[in-house]
Amino acid sequence: MSPPVNLSPSAYLKDHPSAGRGVFASGTIPAGTEILSVADPLICIPDEAHLDSCCHYCMAEATDEAPSVNQAYRAPVKLSYCLGCRVVKYCSKACQTTDWKQKAHKYECVIYKAQYPRILPVTARAILRMAKQFLSETPGSNIVGGIGALKAHAEDFAKIGGDIWEMANLTAKAAAEFSKVSKQISFEPEFLRDMYCKLLINSASVVTQTFDPIGLCLAYQSAMFNHSCDPNAVMMFDGRQLSIRSLKEITKDTEITISYIDNLASRKERKEELKSRYFFDCSCSLCSSGVQPLESLQCPKCNVLITTNTTTCTNCGEIVTEDELTPAIALSTSITTQRNKKNVDKSIASTLKSLKQLYGTRVLPSTFPPIPQLHRDLATSYIDEGNWKSAFLHLLTLYVKVYPNMYATPYHPVRVVGTFTLAMVLIQVAVDEPEGFGERIDFTKVLYGLLTVVCGNVEKSHGGNSSFAEMARRKMEEVKIDVGIDSNREADKWMGKGLKAIPGLEGEVAKLIKIVDEFLETLKSD
């Protein structure tokens, strides 16, 4: 048994009874606080799709490339190519110099140049970086110790074989070949394959503050956190700055967990993914519980949710029969399996068709997997198309029906970002095509209410100094002027209290719920 090691003032690392090592709370950690902050992760680089639009060191997005809805109000960012390879870009001389000297760009530049116009996949670029840093450091340094101690599960990958193992071998072999171009150091494929396995087990997607994936990160400090499907903490990024934040109060000596996977999936899917990607059988509190909030049914008569361990509605006594249930569950499984396949049709038309089929069963509510994912995918596609009304309806459904059941705390970062996106899309609806909703809701009041919810929760969700908090506060200031509220005290009184608590908004809330109910009825009956 190795002795506990301090990871941050709030957390320590020690051997876990069934999961290697784990991270535990040093004292009581209040909800919504930063547990760990890593300013300079070992690897933090843009993926192929974002090499052109993100700084290769600080991950700042070029202003004109930023997605339209969430990224307003950022200081302008202009990127320039590295003149050596013309593959990576930087927002400043300082970022370029740091990446060149402290990270491995000095080494990889010539490799990227030799491959140009072919761009190496992010995993190949990452393992070359890891390997270079591992071998350049003196034995006993934090980097060598940190990378050396990462779990690789190499034998497990070899045992399951298949596509992943083939890709590990191919990527390692190709990267070893590419590394020969460098006069500094070249690597053996087996060594790089081990780095590849460590990367698969321990890396995370770098996401923007609004959870758009832009790259790949590996920090040996955050790689120590084990998984739970009902985590008490979450990993966040602000540029290349990684943090782990608490989602609830965590008492002293309790394990701190994050989720490795998409929590909108069913228990079966979650378990399968964790087993095949991370080689463990999840026995977290949610997987061990008979009740799965996301797999509740819906009473076909009165629409009330029926929890997983019963098929009788507690509200009206209606019984969901096997004849209704079995085909509905089979449909949800088949749509999920279909959508997880490579190169599948994820167009708006096919996603909408799946959604209507699922709602058409009349026993599956908005929370039942994969319905939340379908709403999310449709909202994203409609935003990309500038179809604001449709995007608004799908985001509103998530806001009203899914988030409160999924994320118990109002300051869960996904819920706060979802609320902000809803507010931003509402602005577009009001500007572009107000007829339709315009007769039904007071845009400014609802917008003000949504932003009050965001600003009141952002301190806990993202941290008061985060770029997301700054963006939300600026938008709030604008809207306060539009609504005619110039006293900070008046606005601040309602911060974080929820729409219903704000006088004059109860009526608007009822209208929003009605809009969602009517929208779902149209999806069910189509």
Ligand SMILES: C[S@@+](CC[C@H](N)C(=O)[O-])C[C@H]1O[C@@H](n2cnc3c(N)ncnc32)[C@H](O)[C@@H]1O
């Ligand atoms: C990113 S590492 C986490 C740190 C790891 N426990 C260690 O000792 O380095 C991921 C690996 O930890 C283990 N692990 C993570 N969460 C687990 C859990 N809930 N139950 C069992 N093993 C888990 C699995 O072996 C998984 O592949």
